[in-house]
Amino acid sequence: MTDDCAITGPAAPQRLDALRAELARRGLTGFMVPRSDEHQGEYVPPSAQRLAWLTGFSGSAGAAVVLVDRAAIFVDGRYTLQVRAEVDTTRFQPLHLVEQPPTRWLGEVLAKGDRLGFDPWLHTADQVEALRLACERVGAELVACPDNPLDAVWLDRPLPPMAPVEVQDEALAGLGSIDKRRDIAAALAAEQLSALVLSAPDSIAWLLNVRGGDVAYTPLPLSFAVLHDDASVDWFIHAAKLPDGLAAHLGPDIRVRPPTDLEAELERLGRLGARVRVDAATAPARISELLAAAGARLERGADPCQLPKACKNPVELAGLRAAHRRDGAAMARFLCWLDRQAPGGQVDELMAAAALEGFRRPGENFRGLSFPTISGAGPNGAIVHYRSSPATNRHLMPGELYLVDSGAQYRDGTTDVTRTVAVGKPRPRQRRHFTLVLRGHVALARSLFPVGTTGSQLDVLARQPLWGEGLDYDHGTGHGVGSYLSVHEGPQRISKLGNSVALKPGMVLSIEPGYYKAGAYGIRIENLVAVVPVKTPAGGERALLGFETLTLAPIDRALIDTRLLTSEEIGWLDAYHARVRDEISPLVEPQVAQWLEQATRPLSPARSIPARERNRR
Structure with missing residues (x-):
């Protein structure tokens, strides 16, 4: 994958001034600057980091609105x-994307006759309609x-990425393209x-069994595709990305075409009066506009690749x-290294992140991190x-907590794990x-639920212990995870926000409740889990599902107040x-195995864990 070349640091004031001058030249009162690129992905290449270039903001979600006299x-x-x-908050007013979204703010600041510009390749049809x-x-x-x-004013804008495409063998994908x-x-x-019409690179990568490196942390080739009802595909991608031998993998039914041909293909479909599916929630508005203008019968609906991609097959789950x-x-x-080094106060955040990547890098099939640690x-x-x-x-200092959220991309799977560690005596x-967060994690991890249950129906389980003491966290409880694809994958999620997608066997999600005390410390405990069928108890009337925990890493016993836990x-x-001890000890050096033995010893010393219970979910 490409290096993370994010544009960081405060943006130069003249950038905002230059944009305003260009808007005035075009007769525009204002302009929308989303964080997204043409593909609406979480990570965008340096050539598309417009929001970061203009404002200095490096987060993975956001938008800016620039008007003549305010931004x-x-x-x-x-x-x-x-x-x-x-x-620079003297030039950009920070606002909450959910509590005061751009559409509400624009209703307060725009006047009759104002002209707000937008790039139709960077907004979905749904977003454009709201604007x-x-x-x-x-x-x-x-x-x-x-x-x-x-x-027009970003004079040193980087060139678009041209990373080579890779084949994801059927032995790893589990199903042929x-x-x-x-x-x-x-x-x-x-x-x-x-x-x-497919605009989501992860859908295209899954459908064609390919991977790439056009964006950081996610093995994607950026491209567009049109899948026809005869199972053939027009794939719009730069030929420079395609290595020798890829044609044999693709086969004759996948026609590689330059990206500049996309508009012509949409217009051809329109002239035929074809009925064409477009995901209005993810596809650029320009695609729908071109199809409609050319006479196509536009059918808006969900990207049909997303659900089967989310439901991992047995080969993917094994990987x-x-x-x-x-x-x-x-x-x-x-x-183990952290436990020995951190109490002396010599370890800092950057050193710890580098050490963790160093421990991952020699691993078989390692291809890079799945997000910035x-x-x-x-x-x-x-x-x-x-x-x-x-x-x-900052250095990790005794008496403080250290939170590390990290993950890796392997050819056979994607990982994401968060652990919170006490440095010295907590x-x-x-x-x-910490124990309240742990209780929420355990409640969700061990839950059983009827087929048809959505993640939003389960979210409360993870929050209930915190709610009982007037506490909460301002993020979702769980996101979907891909198979050597995006670490944040839909359509499933566990969140307070409504979601109509039922959890299905094979889906992989995170469970990551947390608590954050501003100015003091953060706590999060995250494991990845797979949705699995569970035997219905005798007398039960509904088919049940549950979670199989995939992540194998000890949870800091020093931070657990056992008086707050049930048996x-x-x-x-x-x-x-x-289970962590049984599966990981044979893979590590004797001194690490010895540390792991202590880190995973039972909270209840008299309790013996039968082998069948160790392997249970």
Whole structure:
């Protein structure tokens, strides 16, 4: 994968001034600057980091609106502290993306006759419709720009990425591309659809069994594709990305075409009067506009690749288990090293993050990190998506907590794990808050639920112990995870936000409740789990599902107040630690295995963990 070349640091004031001058030249009152690129992915290449270039904000979600006399930047609850540290708040007013979204703010600041510009390749059809309504309510006009005015003033803009495409062998993917294409094409034909336009690179990578390196942390080739009802594909990608021999993998039914041909293909479909599926929630608005203008019968609906991609097949699940065992060995080495080095106060955040990557790197099939490691000591741990830098780097000091959220990309799976560690002896309040978070994690991890249950219905289980003491966390409880794809994958999630997607066997999600005391410490405990069928108890009437825990890393016993735990919660943790010990000890050096033996010893000394209970979920 490419290096993370994010544009960081405060943006030069003249950038905002230059953009305003360009807007005035075009007769625009304002302009929308989203964090997204044409593919709406979490990570964007340096050539598309427009929000970071303009504002200095390096987070993974957000947007800015620039008007003649004011500007605002919108971020969610993960970034409320980070945005004020990275952005000049005298020039950009920080606002909450959910509580005061851009559409509401625009309704307050736009006037009749104002002209708000936007790039139709960077907004979905759903987003454009919301913006249009916000403008119409105040008599303003939403204007689609034929080219991006910010690009006109970004004079040193990097070139687009050209990383080579890689084949994801069927031995790792578990299913051939032709089988996937036939399944999706059959679903299209059943709905009398002629074609499907794909703009999400992870859907295309999954469908064609390819991977790439155009963006940091996620093995994706950036491209567009059109899947036809005969299972053939027009794949719009730069030929320079395709290595010798790839044609044999693709086969004759996948036609490689330059990206500049995409508009012509959409217009061809329109001239045929084809019924074409487009995911209005993820595809650029420009795609829908081109199809509609050319006469296509537009069918808006969910990307049909997302659900089968989320439901991992047995081969993918086996790969994920293997990847987590190797990742667990790296985590054991790291936590052992940390336990010995940190109490002396010589370890800092950047050193710890580098050490963890160093323990992962020699692992079989390792291809890089799955996201920038969050390495937060003391008060930095309270910043949910904190990213240490030389300017913010802190030493891990005795009496403080250290939060490390990290993951890796392996050819056979993607990992994501968070552990919170006490440096030295923890304080009673730290132990209490940690134990409340642990109780929420355990409640969700050991839950059983009927088929058809959504993640939003389960979210409360993880929050209940915190709610009971008037505490909460301002992020979701769980996100989907790909198979050597994105570490944040839909359509499933566990969150307070409504989600109509039912959890299904094979889906992989995180369970990551937390608590963050601003200026003091952050706590998060995260494991990845797979949704699995569970035998219905005698007398039961509903088919049940549960979670198989994939992550194998010890949870810091020093931070657990056993007086707050039930016997069932203690039993779950003891069984989990016994499984970690059984599976990871044979993979590590004797001194690490010895440390692991102590780190995973039962909370209840008299309790013996039967082998069958160790292997249970």
